[in-house]
Amino acid sequence: MTPVKTDKQEIDLDVCYREFAPRLFAVAYRILQNQTDALDVVQECFLRAFRNRKKFEARARVSTWLYRITVNLCYDLLRKRTREKKIEYLDNYDIKSVPFDGEKNLQQEKLVGQIKQEMKKLTPKQRTVFILRLYEALPYNEIARITRSRVGTVKATYFQSVMKLRRLLRQRGVLKNEMPAG
Amino acid sequence: MRCQQVEQLILECLTEGVCLPEEIQQHLKQCQHCQQTLAEIKTVVTYCRKETLPSFSEDFWQQRFLSLRGKTVSVPPLRFILGLSGSVAILVMAGLIFFTSPGFRTKFHHETASLQERTLLPSEDELFQLVDYLKEEDPSLGLQLLLKN
Numbered sequence: 001m002t003p004v005k006t007d008k009q010e011i012d013l014d015v016c017y018r019e020f021a022p023r024l025f026a027v028a029y030r031i032l033q034n035q036t037d038a039l040d041v042v043q044e045c046f047l048r049a050f051r052n053r054k055k056f057e058a059r060a061r062v063s064t065w066l067y068r069i070t071v072n073l074c075y076d077l078l079r080k081r082t083r084e085k086k087i088e089y090l091d092n093y094d095i096k097s098v099p100f101d102g103e104k105n106l107q108q109e110k111l112v113g114q115i116k117q118e119m120k121k122l123t124p125k126q127r128t129v130f131i132l133r134l135y136e137a138l139p140y141n142e143i144a145r146i147t148r149s150r151v152g153t154v155k156a157t158y159f160q161s162v163m164k165l166r167r168l169l170r171q172r173g174v175l176k177n178e179m180p181a182g
Numbered sequence: 183m184r185c186q187q188v189e190q191l192i193l194e195c196l197t198e199g200v201c202l203p204e205e206i207q208q209h210l211k212q213c214q215h216c217q218q219t220l221a222e223i224k225t226v227v228t229y230c231r232k233e234t235l236p237s238f239s240e241d242f243w244q245q246r247f248l249s250l251r252g253k254t255v256s257v258p259p260l261r262f263i264l265g266l267s268g269s270v271a272i273l274v275m276a277g278l279i280f281f282t283s284p285g286f287r288t289k290f291h292h293e294t295a296s297l298q299e300r301t302l303l304p305s306e307d308e309l310f311q312l313v314d315y316l317k318e319e320d321p322s323l324g325l326q327l328l329l330k331n
Binding site for chain 2: 013014017018021022025029030035039042043046047050051108111112119135137155158159162163165166169170175
């Protein structure tokens with residue numbers, strides 16, 4: 001992995017950006033379900049990181065710090081949306097499914113779209129833990145540092161989020177006879 | 183092994199992408215409920231992972247980085263600039279108010295006038311000396327000057 005700190009113990013913004021911007025975008029996009037907002041969050045995250053670089057604790061990992069800023073910014077945005085009573089805006093916003101790389105299986109695409117819809121019913125904390133664990137494959141202790149929770153709480157939250165998703169999909173009748181290939 | 187423990191382990195194995203331990207496989211052979219759970223969690227995890235994201239080119243991220251770089255150029259903190267300009271403005275205003283106030287002008291003129299009086303007019307002793315002098319030289323002129331002053 002590329003070093004993200006120089007000899008002067010200062011964060012190298014260029015290296016950090018190249019390495020983490022796409023990953024942070026993925027997290028922000030999955031939490032917010034909106035491309036423009038996610039891109040804005042990434043920019044704001046790096047701007048904050050740069051401005052507060054002197055406060056950064058050397059013992060922590062830069063990635064953890066950046067993930068934490070991103071997640072907090074996403075929460076702020078979600079709170080702002082709630083304040084502005086734009087919950088319905090989330091439901092109608094940017095829902096279009098991204099096509100699969102390989103086979104254009106409409107059934108699968110539909111199922112992914114349904115899962116995406118149901119994911120919006122998870123709480124922000126559940127969604128964050130789910131995204132960081134499943135998509136980013138981060139270990140529980142790192143997720144705990146990002147979300148400022150205990151490892152046990154994170155494990156429980158991840159389990160709950162999957163079970164909730166499963167229950168919601170079952171209620172929708174999606175999971176009845178659906179079995180993934182492989 | 184309890185079913186809830188098995189569910190948690192199934193989720194962990196599917197998340198990590200590793201094979202299920204022998205112990206769980208044995209449990210699954212006997213438990214219909216956990217078989218169902220395995221199938222459903224597998225569906226959720228598999229299809230969640232199939233969701234792809236909008237992808238951007240290297241150039242796109244480079245452009246974004248350049249625009250970010252522009253915002254991070256170090257300028258004096260806004261608080262410092264505002265504080266300095268505020269102090270200067272207060273000083274200028276105070277100076278203007280002080281030097282243009284009627285009180286200041288009156289006092290200034292009064293002091294100037296009294297200074298002028300003090301320098302132009304002779305003192306009482308000087309006046310009497312002058313009168314005495316003029317009395318000796320020209321008594322009528324001395325008297326006129328005394329009356330005049």
